[in-house]
Amino acid sequence: EPEVTQTPSHQVTQMGQEVILRCVPISNHLYFYWYRQILGQKVEFLVSFYNNEISEKSEIFDDQFSVERPDGSNFTLKIRSTKLEDSAMYFCASTPIGLAWGATEAFFGQGTRLTVV
Amino acid sequence: GQQLNQSPQSMFIQEGEDVSMNCTSSSIFNTWLWYKQDPGEGPVLLIALYKAGELTSNGRLTAQFGITRKDSFLNISASIPSDVGIYFCAGRGQGAQKLVFGQGTRLTINP
Numbered sequence: 001e002p003e004v005t006q007t008p009s010h011q012v013t014q015m016g017q018e019v020i021l022r023c024v025p026i027s028n029h030l031y032f033y034w035y036r037q038i039l040g041q042k043v044e045f046l047v048s049f050y051n052n053e054i055s056e057k058s059e060i061f062d063d064q065f066s067v068e069r070p071d072g073s074n075f076t077l078k079i080r081s082t083k084l085e086d087s088a089m090y091f092c093a094s095t096p097i098g099l100a101w102g103a104t105e106a107f108f109g110q111g112t113r114l115t116v117v
Numbered sequence: 118g119q120q121l122n123q124s125p126q127s128m129f130i131q132e133g134e135d136v137s138m139n140c141t142s143s144s145i146f147n148t149w150l151w152y153k154q155d156p157g158e159g160p161v162l163l164i165a166l167y168k169a170g171e172l173t174s175n176g177r178l179t180a181q182f183g184i185t186r187k188d189s190f191l192n193i194s195a196s197i198p199s200d201v202g203i204y205f206c207a208g209r210g211q212g213a214q215k216l217v218f219g220q221g222t223r224l225t226i227n228p
Contacts, residue, residue, distance in 0.1 A: 004159075031214070033214070033215075035216075041220070042205065042218045042219060042221055043216075044218070045217070055214055056214045091160070105162050105165050107162075108159035108160050108161070110157075110158055111159050
C-alpha cells in the first residue's frame with residue numbers, strides 16, 4: 001500500500017539553526033499538508049500546498065516557516081531560525097485532490113520529531 | 118478560531134468493555150473524522166463522516182455525524198488490547214482544506 005514517507009524520523013537542532021523536514025507524498029497525490037503536534041497535545045494544521053503554491057495556512061505558519069516542492073517527489077518544510085517552542089512532531093499528509101471537494105481523506109506520514117535545544 | 122472539545126480526556130477500561138467518546142464544537146463542520154494514533158506514529162484514519170445524521174461502522178467501531186453538524190461520537194465495542202492508543206476527532210469546515218483536531222482521548226485497557 002502506498003504511503004507518505006518522512007525523513008528524518010528524529011532531528012535535534014540548536015536554537016537559531018535552520019532545519020528542513022522532508023516528505024515524499026504518495027506519488028499520484030496533488031495536495032500536500034504539514035501539521036504539527038507538540039508533545040501531549042492535539043494535532044495542529046500548519047499549511048496546505050497545491051500547484052506549487054500555498055492554498056491555506058494557519059496563524060502558526062509565520063515568516064519563519066516556508067514550504068517547497070523542489071522536484072517531482074519531495075515536499076519540504078523549512079524553519080528558518082528554530083525556537084525552543086518549535087519542538088514537536090511534524091506530520092506531512094497528502095491527498096489526490098482537494099479535501100474541500102469531498103476527496104478521500106489525507107494520508108499522514110509517520111512524522112519527524114524535532115527537538116530544539 | 119474553530120475548536121473541538123473532545124471528551125473524555127482519558128479512559129481506563131477492562132478488556133471486553135464498550136467505549137464511547139465524543140466531540141463537540143461551537144461551529145458547524147461539513148466533515149467529521151476519527152483517527153487513532155499509536156506512540157511515535159502518525160494519525161491513522163478510522164472513520165470518515167460526510168453527512169449530518171450519518172452513522173457509519175468499521176468493524177467494532179461505530180461513529181455518527183450529529184444532526185446539528187456540531188458534534189460526533191465514536192463507539193468501540195468489545196475492546197481488545199490493540200485498541201489502546203489516543204483517539205482524535207477532527208472536523209473540516211465548508212470549503213476548507215485544513216482539519217481541526219480535538220485534544221484526544223487516551224484509551225488504556227486492563228487485560
